[in-house]
Amino acid sequence: MVFSRRSAVYMLLVGLLVLFLSPFGWLVLTALKDSSELRALPIHWWPHDPNLGNFYEALTHIDYLGYARNSLTIAGIYSVLVTLASAWAGYGFARLEAPGKRVIFGVLLSTMMLPQIITLIPTYLLFADFHLVNTYMPWVLWGLAGTPYLIFLFRQFFTNMPKELEEAAIIDGCGQVRIFWRIFLPQSWPVIATSLILSFSWSWGDYLAPALLLDTDRTTLAVKLATGYTNAHGAQMSNFMAAGAVMYVVPVLALFLIVQRGFVSGISTSGLK
Structure with a gap:
């Protein structure tokens, strides 16, 4: 009975794994197909003659590495700044006392229910008034402002830390x-x-x-992947786009693999209280 129940759980997990990975698998298979295979009917799952040259074409058809550099610059600046700003705000909510702190924290959490699309146009107008359009300063300012969800995570983590650490530091003269x-x-x-x-x-x-705030030269890889892979007739080259998209997920996967143990631990421990 125990064996059959465990086997059923494993089968369910394998089925979910296949379900979740099937879109990425389809993307990889599309990246290996020739243009003629994409137009052929009926549709074949596996390419007749896998073409790894599509990945080279994806790199050279647009300035792939240049746009990737733009994306890395923006993502790197934003992720570092928003982490530090959210940590500092979370520390304040967790360890400092001030009138109305709970109310302010409640208002902060309520902003998570506000869709980004609602504030996008007013934000653009504000940045345009300060001549920050077509610069990376919006991501710097967004990073310095922190985000409600990350502030919540840090606040929960800092709340669970022993008060003796703070008291010992104060006795030693630390601010x-x-x-x-x-x-x-x-x-x-x-x-x-x-x-x-x-x-x-x-x-x-x-x-x-990026599509709203940056021009063609400074835009990110996400924007160029959606608009850059067209032929002379303006038709979309889906196999090149798929190849570019496969390479597009590599930095995020690499970052996750590097810090995955801390990621899982952070998600679990920040919700203990």
Whole structure:
């Protein structure tokens, strides 16, 4: 009975794994097909003659590495700044006392229900008034502002830390800034890893903000993948786009594999209280 139940669980997990990986598998197979196979009917799952040259064409048809550099710059700046800003705000909500702190924290959490698309046009007009369009300063400002979800994660983690650490540091003459940088932040590596992965993937995969705020030369790879792979007649070259998309997910996967242990630990420990 135990064996059959365990086997059923494994079969269910394998089935879910296949279900979740099937879109990516279809993307890889499309990236290996020739243009003629994409137009052929009936549709064949496996390419007759896998063509790895599509990946080279995806790199050379557009300035792939240049747009990838733009995406890495934006995602790197944003993820580092938003992690530090969210950690500092979370520390304040967790360890400092101030009138109306709970109300402010509740208002902060309520902003998570506000869709980004609603604030996109007003944000563009604001940045245009300050001549920040076609620069990377919007991502710097967004990073310095922190995000409600990451602030919540850091606040939950810092709330669970022993008060004796803070009291011992105060006795030694440390102020709140030094306590944060020397004691609390180094102990929060699981949440830092979680924040870096989430914020990097948000910025790396964002299409709307770069399309609205940046011109063709400074835009990101996400925008160029959607618009750059066309032939002389304006038709979309799906196999080149698929090859570019396969390579597009590599940085996020690499970051996740590097800090995955801290990511899983951060997600689990930040929700304990």
